[in-house]
Amino acid sequence: MSLLELCIVNELSFRLQLVLHSSAQPDLQIVALILVLHHRLYYAFKGRQRTAEEFLYADRSMKCLPLALSLMASFQSAVAIIGTPAEVYANGTQYWFIGCSYILGLLIPAHIFIPVFYRLQLTSVYQYLELRFCKAVRICGTAAFIFQMVIYMGVSIYTPALALNAVTGFHLWGAVLAIGSVCTLNTALGGLKAVVWTNVFQTVVMFTGQLVVIILGVHEAGGLSEAWAKVRDGGRISGIDLNPDPTVRHTFWTLGVGGVFLMLSLYGVNQAQVQRYLSSRSEREAKMSCYMVFPCLQVSLMLSCVMGLVMYACYGDNSPLEQQYITSKDQMVLYFVMDTFQNVPGLPGLFVACLFSASLSTVSSAFNSLATVTMVDLIKPHYSMTEARATLLSKMLAVSYGIICLAMAYVVHLMNSSVLQAALSIFGMVGGPLLGLFCLGIFFPCANSIGAVTGLASGLVMSFWVGIGGFLSGMASSVQVLPLNSTNTVPDVFENITAVPAIVDAAGLNGLYSLSYMWYSALNSFIVVLVGLVISFLTGPTKAVDVSSGTVYPVMTTARSLLHRLVEPSACCPDPPEHMNETHEMTGNVEEDAGTEEATEVFLQSNPESQVEQETDV
Ligand SMILES: CC(C)(CO)[C@@H](O)C(=O)NCCC(=O)O
Numbered sequence: 110m111s112l113l114e115l116c117i118v119n120e121l122s123f124r125l126q127l128v129l130h131s132s133a134q135p136d137l138q139i140v141a142l143i144l145v146l147h148h149r150l151y152y153a154f155k156g157r158q159r160t161a162e163e164f165l166y167a168d169r170s171m172k173c174l175p176l177a178l179s180l181m182a183s184f185q186s187a188v189a190i191i192g193t194p195a196e197v198y199a200n201g202t203q204y205w206f207i208g209c210s211y212i213l214g215l216l217i218p219a220h221i222f223i224p225v226f227y228r229l230q231l232t233s234v235y236q237y238l239e240l241r242f243c244k245a246v247r248i249c250g251t252a253a254f255i256f257q258m259v260i261y262m263g264v265s266i267y268t269p270a271l272a273l274n275a276v277t278g279f280h281l282w283g284a285v286l287a288i289g290s291v292c293t294l295n296t297a298l299g300g301l302k303a304v305v306w307t308n309v310f311q312t313v314v315m316f317t318g319q320l321v322v323i324i325l326g327v328h329e330a331g332g333l334s335e336a337w338a339k340v341r342d343g344g345r346i347s348g349i350d351l352n353p354d355p356t357v358r359h360t361f362w363t364l365g366v367g368g369v370f371l372m373l374s375l376y377g378v379n380q381a382q383v384q385r386y387l388s389s390r391s392e393r394e395a396k397m398s399c400y401m402v403f404p405c406l407q408v409s410l411m412l413s414c415v416m417g418l419v420m421y422a423c424y425g426d427n428s429p430l431e432q433q434y435i436t437s438k439d440q441m442v443l444y445f446v447m448d449t450f451q452n453v454p455g456l457p458g459l460f461v462a463c464l465f466s467a468s469l470s471t472v473s474s475a476f477n478s479l480a481t482v483t484m485v486d487l488i489k490p491h492y493s494m495t496e497a498r499a500t501l502l503s504k505m506l507a508v509s510y511g512i513i514c515l516a517m518a519y520v521v522h523l524m525n526s527s528v529l530q531a532a533l534s535i536f537g538m539v540g541g542p543l544l545g546l547f548c549l550g551i552f553f554p555c556a557n558s559i560g561a562v563t564g565l566a567s568g569l570v571m572s573f574w575v576g577i578g579g580f581l582s583g584m585a586s587s588v589q590v591l592p593l594n595s596t597n598t599v600p601d602v603f604e605n606i607t608a609v610p611a612i613v614d615a616a617g618l619n620g621l622y623s624l625s626y627m628w629y630s631a632l633n634s635f636i637v638v639l640v641g642l643v644i645s646f647l648t649g650p651t652k653a654v655d656v657s658s659g660t661v662y663p664v665m666t667t668a669r670s671l672l673h674r675l676v677e678p679s680a681c682c683p684d685p686p687e688h689m690n691e692t693h694e695m696t697g698n699v700e701e702d703a704g705t706e707e708a709t710e711v712f713l714q715s716n717p718e719s720q721v722e723q724e725t726d727v
């Protein structure tokens with residue numbers, strides 16, 4: 110255990126002790142134990158890593174269950190553990206419908222993105238952009254990715270710090286600094302295998318913490334039927350909202366359909382995830398791990414939604430926010446745990462460890478992917494250097510990224526919006542245009558490099574225009590989204606603002622600004638594809654023969670072979686089309702896709718040796 114970690118654990122447990130008066134000793138032990146275990150595990154794998162191949166692909170030997178848990182952990186941080194219950198407490202279970210988007214959001218990556226990327230044997234997903242378009246597109250893509258991950262890191266470091274600050278009195282920026290530096294110093298340079306296995310451990314801690322709090326919380330609320338009656342009478346069980354209005358924040362359409370694009374940008378083309386797919390033993394294993402993410406994500410979503418309901422069952426409409434014990438919705442979960450279970454030995458500690466684990470796993474996979482793309486996409490192609498130099502440089506990079514992320518935590522602090530909405534908006538605003546760029550390359554053989562660059566630029570301009578416009582105009586009207594029982598959940602501070610005529614006229618720019626943040630990803634990727642195609646046609650579309658082999662997904666051929674299977678089901682198996690039997694697909698009968706796979710095979714003849722530079726020695 111490093112000195113820094115010891116200091117943090119000591120400080121943390123000291124604060125816990127002050128706040129809880131009594132049973133802080135077990136808490137100290139649990140937080141410390143978990144940090145130490147995390148650390149030991151990490152170094153156990155780090156120590157073994159010798160070659161560059163191991164660093165980047167974990168020897169291409171990963172099995173699917175650890176990979177699936179790690180895939181889930183990348184984008185499941187304290188933000189989800191804290192933000193989702195706060196959302197459900199305030200607005201009911203409508204958010205749960207985002208679970209519907211996981212179906213297509215994981216099937217499409219498994220059957221379209223993974224085959225393309227795996228067969229090209231990429232190191233970084235941005236190599237694809239150079240193969241398909243040119244070097245400039247690759248650099249633009251890399252820059253956008255770095256930008257996205259750095260802001261997201263800001264949110265996921267800030268969130269546990271905010272919660273800790275509220276409840277333990279731990280200094281906010283002290284906590285931000287502590288979490289940030291532990292992550293930076295310890296997790297940046299361990300290689301993928303170490304990151305994946307620590308992620309597995311962190312996921313287990315995360316689930317355990319949530320589950321224990323839920324079980325005891327239901328008990329606290331007076332048992333299952335009592336708790337259910339309370340949340341039902343409080344109107345927290347939302348039915349499916351089919352309102353087609355795209356400006357309504359959470360409906361089935363924004364969550365279940367807009368969410369698919371969000372999921373595609375995260376699970377289809379994000380380097381953190383693609384790196385994991387590429388590290389599996391075979392393409393089949395990679396697909397399997399993508400399928401396995403589905404149940405893991407559903408469990409995680411269920412735990413955090415149920416946590417919100419349990420909080421409602423305990424507090425009803427007397428939220429600690431309204432009584433001004435805390436200052437932000439996002440502090441509620443930890444407040445609930447500390448307030449309700451301070452006499453349960455070890456539980457507050459377990460939950461703090463749960464938050465830390467969730468954020469540490471996110472930060473470690475983000476840092477690992479940032480280190481990889483910076484070396485592989487930005488530095489290696491331009492400068493050659495010795496191994497020792499490269500190691501030093503990676504360390505310096507890790508520290509610089511750490512500092513930038515801390516600065517971003519401050520920006521998030523200034524934004525003062527719900528952390529969950531902030532994180533998902535960032536995914537849509539920067540991840541959306543990146544998704545569009547990859548779709549342009551994979552589905553449209555005629556797209557050219559000029560189209561790709563202009564498309565990406567337009568997508569980013571559009572997203573910041575709508576995103577920032579929405580944020581500014583929403584400052585006055587965001588309160589509309591808060592109340593369900595309008596009198597109770599709005600804190601006093603906001604009440605004056607609501608009084609201001611905040612009725613946004615849904616015409617013109619204001620209509621655009623009030624677009625639900627869940628549509629950002631879809632809108633921005635669509636803009637990139639549209640502008641990209643128009644510019645490509647104006648400047649001379651790429652000829653089919655000039656497109657590098659294996660970089661385009663044969664949509665027509667695949668569709669034809671799927672159709673063929675439908676018309677003559679006996680040829681293969683009597684399965685309905687993919688989208689109608691997800692659950693079956695999710696359990697992993699990959700062979701059934703044989704027809705499609707063969708069709709794809711013909712077109713995706715990858716010949717990586719000739720084109721992909723083998724830049725494996727980081
Ligand atoms: C990104 C999804 C929707 C799916 O992975 C979910 O994990 C989520 O809401 N994440 C919030 C961001 C975070 O937890 O850091």
Ligand code: NA
Pocket residue numbers: 181182183184185186187466467468469470471472
């Ligand atoms: Na995580």
